[in-house]
Amino acid sequence: MVTLKDIAAKVGVSISVVSRVLRNNMGQTRVRPEVAEAIRRAAKEMGYVPNPSAVALVRRQHNTLGLFFHRIGVPGSGIQENTLDGICAAARERHQRLLVVFFSTTEEFRQEWDAVRHGYVDGVLFVGRPHQDLLPDVVALRKTGRAVVTLYHEPLAPDIPNVGIDQQMVGYLATRHLLDLGCHRVVFLSTQKDASSSDFLRRRKEGWLRAMAEAYGGAPPSDLLEIPCGLDYASGARAIGRLMEGNVWFDGVVAASDAQASAVLNEVERRGRRVPEEVRIIGVDDSPICQMTHVPLSSISQQYFERAQRAVALLCDAIHGQEVHSEVFPPVLRPRTSTLGT
Amino acid sequence: MVTLKDIAAKVGVSISVVSRVLRNNMGQTRVRPEVAEAIRRAAKEMGYVPNPSAVALVRRQHNTLGLFFHRIGVPGSGIQENTLDGICAAARERHQRLLVVFFSTTEEFRQEWDAVRHGYVDGVLFVGRPHQDLLPDVVALRKTGRAVVTLYHEPLAPDIPNVGIDQQMVGYLATRHLLDLGCHRVVFLSTQKDASSSDFLRRRKEGWLRAMAEAYGGAPPSDLLEIPCGLDYASGARAIGRLMEGNVWFDGVVAASDAQASAVLNEVERRGRRVPEEVRIIGVDDSPICQMTHVPLSSISQQYFERAQRAVALLCDAIHGQEVHSEVFPPVLRPRTSTLGT
DNA sequence: CTGAAAGCGCTTACAG
DNA sequence: CTGAAAGCGCTTACAG
Structure with missing residues (x-):
């Protein structure tokens, strides 16, 4: 896999410049345009893809979304398929990996909860049936700095962003x-x-x-x-x-x-x-x-497919520090x- | 999040020992049993979870599985749900994150292919309908060092491990x-x-x-x-x-x-x-x-649920360098x- | 305008 | 039996 070092060597600059140019993150300093151009070209030619683990380590993020999926819909309803389809597409687009937990009962939830609570995820999406008894856990999770969004019919609590349906x-x-x-x-x-x-x-x-x-x-x-x-x-x-x-x-x-x-x-x-x-x-x-x-x-x-995509978008926004609010989708006949x- | 350093400080040893004890990876040297015990206890008490990004960086692995899912089954068949359920459960158990791509046509496949080909995944699981025209891509992927397993009815090629059904x-x-x-x-x-x-x-x-x-x-x-x-x-x-x-x-x-x-x-x-x-x-x-x-x-x-779990197990084995072979499940009346x- | 350096949290030869 | 040190690939103040 090609690294910043390879590109730096090829263009004849330091890896610092390469990083700043490729990340579009140059503080108050400017780089000579022809150098920037050369770097970008080299990166493209060499098929550079940043190592997400290295980025994650230094940024203290993980590019991973937790997904707590309470199985919903009568079997055969297609809700689960549509929802996952939407979530996966939106997550892929944003280079987010997924840590998916399916559960059906509160006991199952509790069993798997630690994995996410202590896990390295930047945010968690709760899908399915709202459980009022899970609210304390969700609140605690937020306190650890993770973003939370729900994909329920209605918000679990007023301040927890939800992508709902009327x-x-x-x-x-x-x-x-x-x-x-x-x-x-x-x-x-x-x-x-x-x-x-x-x-x-x-x-x-x-x-x-x-x-x-x-x-x-x-x-x-x-x-x-x-x-x-x-x-x-x-x-x-x-x-x-x-x-x-x-x-x-x-x-x-x-x-x-x-x-x-x-x-x-x-x-x-x-x-x-x-x-x-x-x-x-x-x-x-x-x-x-x-x-x-x-x-x-x-x-x-x-509208599960559409709502799922939107929920992931909101979750990513929240992870990046934006304030996000609940939304309500209209049903379709x-x-x-x-x-x-x- | 608690780190090796925190545990080392608490127990009064170096982080090297802590790492070796917790990873059960001590080369030819032995650690005093009471020290090892103290380290394990501290790790547990403090709720230590290794930072997967740091581990990934040094191990040159990514703890991420790519999943190429050709939508299968008539809608409503539940195949997609069962398969994903099995995959997610098995991946969670093995601390693997997922990068999921759904597709329906070869064009869609090609569009998403680069993301996985250049992506940081340790292995790829192909699910759904076998496409002979994708064989060259799969072979090329293996050449880059990624493990490959398929969950098709029958193997795509004799040397590509598949979890099939009779x-x-x-x-x-x-x-x-x-x-x-x-x-x-x-x-x-x-x-x-x-x-x-x-x-x-x-x-x-x-x-x-x-x-x-x-x-x-x-x-x-x-x-x-x-x-x-x-x-x-x-x-x-x-x-x-x-x-x-x-x-x-x-x-x-x-x-x-x-x-x-x-x-x-x-x-x-x-x-x-x-x-x-x-x-x-x-x-x-x-x-x-x-x-x-x-x-x-x-x-x-x-048997999609069971086969999906097995496919993930095989993929993880293959990632860890084991030789794995195709299997065939019997159908159930x-x-x-x-x-x-x- | 550009580079050297520190550091993210971990693993693993290499010394003692 | 244990620790200091190098290094994985990146980002980002901090110097020049």
Whole structure:
């Protein structure tokens, strides 16, 4: 590998000048332009790439980002893939290496935590499900001088920068889409009271209520249908099955995930009602499943790829001492046959 | 961050001893046991973690693995997630940082190639679809002293270590499973002649033929049904649709992916035949989709998580100068309702 | 305008 | 049995 010394020898100057020219870091002194030019040319010709370890050592940085990834999304949702794709692309662009930890439970988190807490990373990105019980750890981490950014639905705390998504708008967009297509009674698949994930669903519900209120001239109707339900396929199937057994009439369903939506689709049709002619269905995540169900599913994208890229950008800015603030992305409607028809 | 100097000061020895004790690297000399003990205790108490940049600088290593990931699997297959999960876990365990590049086309590969070729990585793991046209680049990379391992179905070249999967066994296991359950005419969804992915499907086909031959007393029957078909949902639906329109009778289908299998399921039932009573269906990948279809799909796991972990282990061994060889994992059958019934 | 020198934190022959 | 010293490749005050 070619070093500063090699370039210095070739051009006939000291390595100090070479370093300053290539790093564009010349204090208040100027270097003769022809020398600078010669250095830059030589560096390019010789294929010089700075040794990141040497740079890291002297700069007391590590060009490494920690990534704490709480597995999210029902399996198959594609959220994990999209998020990682965005993170890796943005990190590569900024010459940042990655130290990735996947975890699913607080215990797993604790097990791996030391590796990052004592590890040589300049900043940490937390992805997935927000845990209030991890807040002290995150705060402690910041005290050690590391930058922290989260990629959660909502900020963990007001002063921890987050790249979020407007969950109220998720609920609103989905419901509004169904109402615009002529639906009257739109079921909202909500969550069990005790679920840790209930926060974002609470906000989505607000969006559903707002859209329903708009459609009903100001106040939501009194016969609103909110059905508590887990995010997975089986829960969705059970919930909608019970509803239909009770002979409750509805003509639209806002599911909380695409897995749920596919369950609703299968269950509704199995019980003899047609999608989307009699019941329109929309999910959330815009996942690959949407194109594999026998009626393609409409969905709402939570923009994980884009948000992941942005989160890495913010993290790098924070590492370089800039002040960064939380951002909120708008969700995007992806209509397909399960609402539009063919 | 605590350094060797801090520990040396506390214990009252030179940093050389501390380094040798902690690294377990003492040449032919011995250190007094009580001193060694004191050093280890101090290191632990003070929470010492070696600065990887300093170590990297002097060792001329970088504790960084390059990861060239050709996106594989139909979206939703979960292959990408499982693979990354395995890689990240194994890399963390070995204190290796990651430099991850996702790509989908040879052009994208070329764009990112320099970053790794000139980059400071000790080894590179290639994942996904093997490209014969990348072979010269891989060989050149090895010449620069980097270790190389691939996570492909089959080795790119005989001397490049690969963690593969027995594709013949994939076809055999699937077919044999259907035959054992009483199927007589098992359709094999194959691929277009020109597809770049055709290699592994050719091997799977051998497994299908072998199983059929076994069932038919030594030689496969003459009315074998091999249907060319893309790996995605739409292709699967079209292929099986055409077959059924031609009134061709069959009672088993070995699909090439779970997406395809779900398409077959929907199409077969839409045309009035029951799964698994009249037609048994099995896919490949054991993806999350399998549990979201209205009849849960049987499938064959290609062991991506386990193989990914193993590939990282081999890569690290190779980096440390050990000779490593290709391995082949056996696929695993995951039977569900689409073949077994309820 | 340019260079010599110190130092980042570690490893490892080489002396004692 | 243990330490002083050189050196990995770079950056950055500090001299000239």
